[in-house]
Amino acid sequence: MSKYFLHGSLNAIEGKGGELADLLLEASRLVADAKGCSLYLISIDEKVPETVWVTEVWDTKEDHENSLKIEAVRSLISKAVPLLAGQPQRGHELSFLGGHGIS
Amino acid sequence: MSKYFLHGSLNAIEGKGGELADLLLEASRLVADAKGCSLYLISIDEKVPETVWVTEVWDTKEDHENSLKIEAVRSLISKAVPLLAGQPQRGHELSFLGGHGIS
Numbered sequence A, B: 001m002s003k004y005f006l007h008g009s010l011n012a013i014e015g016k017g018g019e020l021a022d023l024l025l026e027a028s029r030l031v032a033d034a035k036g037c038s039l040y041l042i043s044i045d046e047k048v049p050e051t052v053w054v055t056e057v058w059d060t061k062e063d064h065e066n067s068l069k070i071e072a073v074r075s076l077i078s079k080a081v082p083l084l085a086g087q088p089q090r091g092h093e094l095s096f097l098g099g100h101g102i103s
Helices: A017-031 A061-067 A071-083 B017-031 B061-067 B071-083
Strands: A003-011 A037-045 A048-058 A092-100 B003-011 B037-045 B048-058 B092-100
Touching: A003 A061, A003 B048, A017 A037, A017 A048, A017 A071, A017 B092, A037 A061, A048 A061, A048 B003, A092 B017, B003 B061, B017 B037, B017 B048, B017 B071, B037 B061, B048 B061
Parallel strands: none
Antiparallel strands: A003 A048, A003 A092, A037 A048, A037 B092, A092 B037, B003 B048, B003 B092, B037 B048
16 A cells, blocks of 8 residues: 655745754654654755755555644644745645655 | 755656556665665655656765666666656755654
8 A cells, every 4th residue: 555645845934944944853853753654854955945845754644644733743833833934835745655765 | 964855757658657656666676775875765646647756865966876877777767768758857856954764
């Protein structure tokens, strides 16, 4: 059965890209223990440093949505919101078939 | 130091999406031993099954480019080319900062 793959970005206000990336790296440590989380990667585009990219693989979409209800994750999200420039867009949802490097 | 992250897609001709995905899954097994390859994931968009997505993390861009010179990888690429609809586009290049789930 394929897993749930999500690749999306968050835009920070001017000068806050680094701070947002740090928060999302912290989030990656939190969701490491969340049910069904296989991958939660943080990347940036050097040409657009205010945009932080999150690439995730979860056993199911439901596992992903449940992770957003975890108290510590909700608290991180509330810290991130003031750093954001505009509404976050839903990421690109794919079905993960397999590959190398993921547990 | 950040790693090299690449997220891109290949478009198959009508009815060949599955075959292309299988070839890329085979490629993921090959590059598992290539220098600097941390991640090589294959995904599809259920709504656009002819498009196969590849998400990669390498220690360096050079490691990624060197992998394309490996004989077995070149042979797989030559099998994939007849399945493609048009020229492959360069993927989205990012700097991978960190996260969960990657060795």
